[in-house]
Amino acid sequence: MIDIPEKVLLSQKADETSFARELRVLAAVKLFELGRLSSGRAAELAGMQRTELLLELGRYRVFPFKAELQELASYPLTKRPSLPLMTKNPM
Numbered sequence: 001m002i003d004i005p006e007k008v009l010l011s012q013k014a015d016e017t018s019f020a021r022e023l024r025v026l027a028a029v030k031l032f033e034l035g036r037l038s039s040g041r042a043a044e045l046a047g048m049q050r051t052e053l054l055l056e057l058g059r060y061r062v063f064p065f066k067a068e069l070q071e072l073a074s075y076p077l078t079k080r081p082s083l084p085l086m087t088k089n090p091m
Contacts, residue, residue: 033062
């Protein structure tokens, strides 16, 4: 439990419960951004569903798929999965 000074609550115009919830979300977002928590674990910390957290990340300008992009970028070009070629459908 974190003891939040009354002056902080007054300056934020928040009660202790809502401020504590916001702190949990902020901590979850930052730990996810740093790669210390997966999106699922970060959502648990924030007390929300994973999809809610992924949507919330945009509010804090955190890209939700950074880890996935880094993983794909680490593959050698010859080992990357191939995608089907898109062709026009003749009509």
